[in-house]
Amino acid sequence: xxxxxSFPLHLxxxxxxxxxxxxxxxxxxxxxxxxxxxxxxxxxxxxxxxxWENFEYIFTYPDSKQVIVNTLIIAFFKIVAGMIVPFTFAxxxxxIRLVIFKRSVQTLVYLPHFLSWVILGGILTDILSINNGLVxxxxxxxxxEQIPFLQDGSWFRFTVILSDIWKEFGxxxxxxxxxxxxxxxxxxxxxxxxxxxxxxxxxHITIPSILPIAALVGTLALGNILNAGFDQIMxxxxxxxxxxxxxxxxxxxxxxxxxxxxxxxxxxxxxxxVISMTLIVVFYxxxxxxxxxxxx
Amino acid sequence: xxxxxLKIWNSILALTMVCSIATACSSAGxxxxxGSAEGNQESHLVNGKFEPPITITTVSPVIGxxxxxxxxxxxxxxxxxxxxxxxLGINIKFLWNVDGTEAYQTKQRLMLASNExxxxxxxxxxxxxxxxxxxxxxxxxxxxxxxxxxxxxKEAFNxxxxxxxxxxxxxxKYGLPVLSDTETNxxxxxxxxxxxxxxxxAPTTIDEMEQVMDAFTNKDPDGNGKKDTIGxxxxxxxxxxxxxxxxxxxxxxxxxxxxxxxxxxxxxLKYGSIQPEVKTALGKLADWFQKGYLDKSLGTLDNxxxxxxxxxxxxxxxxxxxxxxxxxxxxxxxDKTMAxxxxxxxxxxxxxxxxxxxxxTNHALMFRKDFKHMDAFFAYLDKTMKPYxxxxxxxxxQQEGFDxxxxxxxxxxxxxxxxxxxxxxxxxxxxxxxxLPGTKQPYDELLAGKTPETPDEIKAASLPEVELNAFSxxxxxxGKQAMFNAFAGPATPTMSxxxxxxxxxxRETFLKIVYGEQSLxxxxxxxxxxxxxxxxxxxxxVNEWYKSTK
Numbered sequence: 001x002x003x004x005x006s007f008p009l010h011l012x013x014x015x016x017x018x019x020x021x022x023x024x025x026x027x028x029x030x031x032x033x034x035x036x037x038x039x040x041x042x043x044x045x046x047x048x049x050x051x052w053e054n055f056e057y058i059f060t061y062p063d064s065k066q067v068i069v070n071t072l073i074i075a076f077f078k079i080v081a082g083m084i085v086p087f088t089f090a091x092x093x094x095x096i097r098l099v100i101f102k103r104s105v106q107t108l109v110y111l112p113h114f115l116s117w118v119i120l121g122g123i124l125t126d127i128l129s130i131n132n133g134l135v136x137x138x139x140x141x142x143x144x145e146q147i148p149f150l151q152d153g154s155w156f157r158f159t160v161i162l163s164d165i166w167k168e169f170g171x172x173x174x175x176x177x178x179x180x181x182x183x184x185x186x187x188x189x190x191x192x193x194x195x196x197x198x199x200x201x202x203x204h205i206t207i208p209s210i211l212p213i214a215a216l217v218g219t220l221a222l223g224n225i226l227n228a229g230f231d232q233i234m235x236x237x238x239x240x241x242x243x244x245x246x247x248x249x250x251x252x253x254x255x256x257x258x259x260x261x262x263x264x265x266x267x268x269x270x271x272x273x274v275i276s277m278t279l280i281v282v283f284y285x286x287x288x289x290x291x292x293x294x295x296x
Numbered sequence: 297x298x299x300x301x302l303k304i305w306n307s308i309l310a311l312t313m314v315c316s317i318a319t320a321c322s323s324a325g326x327x328x329x330x331g332s333a334e335g336n337q338e339s340h341l342v343n344g345k346f347e348p349p350i351t352i353t354t355v356s357p358v359i360g361x362x363x364x365x366x367x368x369x370x371x372x373x374x375x376x377x378x379x380x381x382x383x384l385g386i387n388i389k390f391l392w393n394v395d396g397t398e399a400y401q402t403k404q405r406l407m408l409a410s411n412e413x414x415x416x417x418x419x420x421x422x423x424x425x426x427x428x429x430x431x432x433x434x435x436x437x438x439x440x441x442x443x444x445x446x447x448x449x450k451e452a453f454n455x456x457x458x459x460x461x462x463x464x465x466x467x468x469k470y471g472l473p474v475l476s477d478t479e480t481n482x483x484x485x486x487x488x489x490x491x492x493x494x495x496x497x498a499p500t501t502i503d504e505m506e507q508v509m510d511a512f513t514n515k516d517p518d519g520n521g522k523k524d525t526i527g528x529x530x531x532x533x534x535x536x537x538x539x540x541x542x543x544x545x546x547x548x549x550x551x552x553x554x555x556x557x558x559x560x561x562x563x564x565l566k567y568g569s570i571q572p573e574v575k576t577a578l579g580k581l582a583d584w585f586q587k588g589y590l591d592k593s594l595g596t597l598d599n600x601x602x603x604x605x606x607x608x609x610x611x612x613x614x615x616x617x618x619x620x621x622x623x624x625x626x627x628x629x630x631d632k633t634m635a636x637x638x639x640x641x642x643x644x645x646x647x648x649x650x651x652x653x654x655x656x657t658n659h660a661l662m663f664r665k666d667f668k669h670m671d672a673f674f675a676y677l678d679k680t681m682k683p684y685x686x687x688x689x690x691x692x693x694q695q696e697g698f699d700x701x702x703x704x705x706x707x708x709x710x711x712x713x714x715x716x717x718x719x720x721x722x723x724x725x726x727x728x729x730x731x732l733p734g735t736k737q738p739y740d741e742l743l744a745g746k747t748p749e750t751p752d753e754i755k756a757a758s759l760p761e762v763e764l765n766a767f768s769x770x771x772x773x774x775g776k777q778a779m780f781n782a783f784a785g786p787a788t789p790t791m792s793x794x795x796x797x798x799x800x801x802x803r804e805t806f807l808k809i810v811y812g813e814q815s816l817x818x819x820x821x822x823x824x825x826x827x828x829x830x831x832x833x834x835x836x837x838v839n840e841w842y843k844s845t846k
Contacts, residue, residue: 041408041431062829063797125601130592131524132610150596151811238533239803240595240811246800255796259787 034267054267063251071247074228077161079221085169087214090176091202106177109170121235124163125150150236153244160236160245164229172217179213180206219283223276248272339385341675346385350672353389353415354725355403360395364718366698375695376723384679386672388725391415408433416667419727420471421659425462426786428662429470435663436468440670446678452733456656459733461784463660464845473657475731480617481774482545482651483766485625487612488637490517498639502549502580505613505642509589512612527589528613531602532810535803536581537652540616540624541602545641547577548650548779554806555799556652557783557838565782565842567835569802570823578819581810595807600624609634615641615651618766622759629760638766640773653778656733661726673725680724682731684750693751694720700751709754739768785845788837794830801825 034054036047058064089109096102112120127134128149136146149159187205196204230249237245248268256265339346356371365374371390380386394400401424407414408431420428428434441450453459463471486498491508494515499505509527511517517525529541537544537554547553552573560566568574584590591597591605599616603624606614614625621629621636628634643649663670684690692707693700699720701713708714721729738746738753743764748757756764787795805822808814827835 039430040405041427043409057793061797063800122601125593125596129596133593151593236596238595239535239800239807240813242800242804251796254800259792259796261792 031266031270033263034270036263038263038266040262050263054263055271057264058268058271063246066243067246067248067251068226070244071226071228071249074157074160074233074245074247075225077157078164078228079218079224081161081165082168082172082221083214083218085165086172087176087210089169090173090180090210091206093173093177094180094206095198106170106173110174111170112167113171115167117229117231117235120163120167121232124159124236128159150238151240153241156237156241156245160229160232164232175213175217176210179210183209215287219280219287222279222283225279226272226275339669339672341671344675345383346669346672346675349381349385349387350669351387351389352417352667352669352672352676352725353391354417354727355391355400355415355419356393356722357397357400357419357727358395358719358722359390359393363395363722364715366695366715374723375698376720380676384672384676386676397421414664416664416669417673417725418662418664419474419659420662422462422655422657425471425660425662429463429465433665434470435665435667435670436470437472437663437670438467438469440674441469441472444671444674446674446681448732449674449677449681456733459656461845462655462657463662466844471660471662473660474726474728475733476654476656476658479770479774480539480652480654481770481778482542482615482641483618483620483770484545484639484641485606485614485616485620485636485762485766486639487512487517487609487634489635490612492635493517493519498637499642500640501643502546502645506584506589509584509613510587513588517612518609524610526591526605526611527584528615529602529604529606529611530581530590530594531597531599532594532807533596533598533601536806536810538599539652540599540620541597541606542599542615542651543581544652545615545649546580547574548652548777549642549644549648550574550577551644551646551648551650552577553650553652553779554802556779556781558779559782565835565838567826567831567838569806570826570831575816575819578806578809579816582812582816585810586812590810595811618763618770621763621766629762636762638762638769640769641777649773650777650779653774653780655780655784659728676725677730680726680730682729683735691750694723707749707751709751737767737771739764739771743768783838783841785838785841788834788841790830790833790837794834798826798829798831798834801829 030044032044033047035049035051036044037050037053038044038047093102093105096105126132128136130136130146130148130151135149140146147155149155183206187209188201191201191205226248228247228249230247230253233245233247233250234253237250252265252268255261256268339348339350341347359371365371369375371393372388377388380388392403394403400419401421404418404420404424405427406412408427414433441453459473459475460469463469463473484498486508488498490512491498494511494517496508496511497504499508512525512527514523516523530536530543531538531541532543535555536542537547544553547568550573552558552568552571554569554574556568557565558568581590585592585594591602591611594602597604603614603616603620605611607625607628614620616624618638625636628636641649641651663673679688680690692702693709696702697713698715698718700707700709701711702708703711721727724730738748738750738756742748742753742757746753748754756767759767801822805814805818809816809819
């Protein structure tokens with residue numbers, strides 16, 4: 001009886017399960033080449049097994065430390081700012097009464113999310129360039145020295161983080177806005193009766209209500225601690241900023257794809273995935289224990 | 297050319313594909329041994345025709361779904377295949393076809409990984425040649441070439457044995473190299489109107505060029521009253537000695553080229569980037585940067601972006617391949633207010649000049665190990681190979697009504713009787729026109745006022761004059777100017793491990809020297825670091841390879 005009722009629902013979920021199985025799980029078999037000296041013409045079955053050699057190679061490669069540190073720094077700031085900015089912005093937007101204004105701002109800020117970094121990379125290179133760039137013309141009009149946004153390591157990190165936040169914060173805001181609409185209005189009514197102003201309401205009702213969502217977003221974002229944004233950096237970096245802007249993914253691209261070191265790049269990818277998964281599991285446990293937040 | 301633009305997308309695609317290919321490879325199929333050609337082993341030439349007919353299988357890298365056949369034709373039944381069958385007794389059969397390098401190479405890799413039988417004749421790009429040689433599935437054609445190849449082809453290869461270098465291994469020849477279609481030796485493009493306005497002559501040496509660049513930078517050549525022009529457009533995002541908006545001529549002027557292996561006087565191969573001549577050239581570039589002749593953002597500019605300053609009339613000189621007026625400078629050609637002229641690249645203090653040259657051959661035709669009819673292939677090549685004589689049936693084009701039409705006894709190429717846009721050579725076993733090495737180019741004669749007759753001449757005559765000039769300069773100078781990479785082998789073991797590290801070190805150091813962020817003397821430290829970080833081993837391995845090709 002129960003089965004008959006739930007059968008159509010199972011049928012509905014079937015395509016998604018198949019999709020994940022075929023495109024996510026089955027290809028995972030390919031990670032065995034991380035433990036091989038993989039040659040495309042020999043295939044997986046005939047390539048030689050090398051054990052942990054590729055992983056040893058990662059940790060003895062002179063530039064590994066540099067790219068891992070760069071990745072961690074850039075990704076860390078992206079994650080932190082990527083949580084604070086949309087959170088604050090959602091709170092601010094929530095206070096706006098004029099619906100048309102609210103909606104149009106919302107739409108405008110999430111538009112950049114749909115542009116690809118290939119296009120944005122070209123635009124940023126233009127507007128940030130020395131002498132002819134819009135931004136630097138403005139900077140010199142203000143009487144300051146022109147800023148090497150993309151040609152100096154530290155400025156490069158700053159530019160990368162800021163432009164990523166600008167591109168993505170509008171889209172992340174949507175999640176918080178959705179959470180805000182789910183708050184029970186009677187809570188606000190009760191608070192008002194007790195004499196709480198807007199500020200007190202925000203502190204005691206709004207923020208606690210959307211904290212679980214923030215915890216969820218944060219936990220999932222931690223999985224990206226080793227992803228500093230391949231397409232962005234690939235399109236913006238240059239030899240001048242290698243020391244502070246070269247990240248794991250761009251390095252793997254140069255070494256693995258341009259140099260045809262498939263096993264090496266797979267090993268690095270696997271290494272990244274293991275770290276990310278460990279972090280997610282650990283932080284999920286912590287969130288469960290201390291914030292009493294459950295996702296599963 | 298356009299491929300550069302897609303590089304990023306391709307790489308992203310490639311990243312995602314690495315895994316999927318790997319998985320697909322695991323499901324390797326069994327070899328099935330039913331060769332299609334073996335059945336006809338008794339076939340031989342009767343009056344220039346094979347009796348009974350022979351089947352040669354191939355695959356196509358250039359025929360996609362949008363390929364426009366002549367009416368009634370199809371992939372395995374078209375005018376070219378009928379011609380080959382009726383005149384030579386050769387049945388050409390396409391096993392599969394795709395359009396695009398990426399897709400083609402993926403299919404080739406899959407074919408190898410799944411142990412599928414290879415086609416009899418197959419186009420193989422340089423970067424895949426070694427994979428196929430190592431797979432042991434392709435034929436050593438040394439003997440067949442000597443026995444069956446047309447005399448003029450043998451002569452051309454004897455004249456320039458280096459053409460074999462890509463397919464040679466342990467003294468054997470594993471394929472027939474195909475000449476590169478586009479030649480990339482740099483030509484200097486300069487704003488003639490700026491030169492005239494400032495009363496200057498086109499520079500022929502680096503010193504003269506410095507004066508010209510100084511005037512372009514400081515004497516307001518565009519007359520807008522602002523100091524907003526630069527001397528030369530250079531790209532530095534990838535590397536300095538690149539292919540468009542390139543600085544390779546500066547290195548060439550001092551007779552050395554970064555990232556190229558060259559034959560030293562002691563007969564060994566050495567790496568260009570660590571030679572003192574490169575240091576001198578970098579010093580020049582740093583000096584130019586400091587004096588404002590170069591774009592202050594050149595490090596962030598890729599080739600196309602770097603060319604923009606020239607296109608927009610902010611820079612006076614651009615150095616790049618002879619086809620540049622078509623791309624990336626095409627927008628500039630439409631603008632009649634800017635006069636651009638092509639000149640040879642400037643010479644250095646010793647009268648030396650040079651630029652990086654694309655390899656002489658960029659792909660090869662490779663043959664299945666058990667393919668029995670090299671005689672038929674070479675007979676076919678003899679007929680279809682360029683250039684065509686006056687009495688060749690292909691003199692005017694491949695097929696009337698397809699790539700040319702006859703009007704009043706003269707060939708026309710843009711009439712509405714011609715199938716628009718389709719490439720007739722795509723139907724050939726060679727996938728691209730096979731040109732005899734050393735074929736004469738039409739540019740000089742056209743510039744001297746010859747009426748264009750053959751398809752090549754007519755195509756060339758439709759180019760902008762500046763491009764014709766550029767091509768003529770390039771073909772005149774390329775013998776003296778072209779600097780080839782003397783190392784053409786597969787990546788050596790240390791190279792696969794350390795190349796990325798060394799290149800990164802090199803490009804970072806060079807660009808920082810140009811920017812003045814590092815002193816010129818840090819070059820010496822780079823040279824020793826390079827050797828220590830694996831360069832010495834690579835040099836040793838490269839020389840081992842070099843000995844093995846002799």
